[in-house]
Amino acid sequence: MSESVVAGRGQAALLGPAEVRVLAERFGVRPTKQLGQNFVHDANTVRRIVAAAGVGRDDVVLEVGPGLGSLTLALLDVVDSVVAVEIDPNLAAHLPDTVADRAPELADRLTVVGADALRVRAADLPARPTALVANLPYNVAVPVLLHLLAELPSIRTTLVMVQAEVADRLSATPGGRIYGVPSVKAGYFGAVKRAGSIGRQVFWPAPQIESGLVRIDRFAESPWPATEEHRRRVFEVVDAAFAQRRKTLRAALSGWAGSAAEAERRLRLAGIDPAARGETLDTAAFVRLAETD
Incomplete structure (x- = not known):
């Protein structure tokens, strides 16, 4: 990323609370829980998200769920290419018009898909994204995040806004009560950390929960094979280990391994105490376990 967001270009007229409501009324938009729609209406918040992502001119940013365009406009101020994936056909159709109206000099930098x-593939996108920056729909945030990280290895940096509880789980470390499947699977792709908190008041409609920012920096060189088959094997073990959290790994993995005795053998082969529980293992330990025969 050759240029920092700090300087900014300030060519886009960002959206505020009044503008968000005007656009929603103009487009006939009624936010739905089904699509997890809560629109950010605070300019400082979207600037903060872009700054936390650290994206620059040479990045191709993938944005998921751009909605009315609040974050999109802030991104276009800083990068030369934004690919916005929007499931709502009404919002997808109107986003280019909003950008053309509020940032005419930047409109050619936006592509809407x-x-x-959850189903988008690399072939569906006009360019290979280098960063994922998004206010993810809260009802599908983790599945969308893991799918995109797996499908798009060109993504080096991820900065997403999710439900605060989900942000805590994604960034949790081994041994804690909230450490689990999302923590381990996100850690398969890179270094995960909490990147801030977002209050309810910056959204319309205001959600019932707080939000959090999570940043994932993908490994420059993956410490394990970056193949679909390897990831599937590791994630299978992770799912089995956390299916019944109170059980020891010897018991929890008996179905996966074929028997408790075989689970114990493979655990010992991987250098893991069979009496341990899944929440004590880091991602690397699950990888070692999945690679045993």
């Missing part, structure tokens, strides 16, 4: 982010 009408698609479900």
Whole structure:
């Protein structure tokens, strides 16, 4: 990323609370829980998100769920290419018009892809994204995040806004009560950390929960094989280990391994105490376990 967001270009007229409501009324938009729609209406918040992502001119940013365009406009101020994936056909159709109206000099930097982010593939996008920056729909945030990280290895940096509880789980470290499947799987792709908190008042409609920012920096060189088959094997073990959290790994993995005795053998082969529980293992330990025969 050759240039920092700090300086900014300030060419886009960012959206405020009044503008968000005017656009919603103009486009006939009624936010739905089904699509997890809560629109950010605070300019300082979207600037903060872009700053936390650290994206620059040479980045191709993938944005999921751009909605009315609040974050999109802030991104276009800083990068030369934004690919926005929007499942709502009405919002997808109007986003280019909003950008053309509020940032005419930047409009050619936006590409809108009408698609479900849970099903989007690399071939569906006009360019290989280098960063994912998004206010993810809270009802599908973790599945969308893991799908995109797996499908798009060109993404080096991820900065997403999710439900605060989910942000805590994604960034949790081994041994804690909230450490679990999302923590381990996110850690498969890179270094995960909490990057801030977001209050309810910056959204319309205001959600019932607080939000949090999570940053993931993908490994420059993956410490394990970056293949679909390897990831599937590791994630299978992770799912089994946390299916019954109170059980020891010897018991929890008996189905996965074929028997408790075989689970114990493979655990010992991986250098893991069979009496340990899944929440004590880091991602690397699950990888070692999945690679045993």
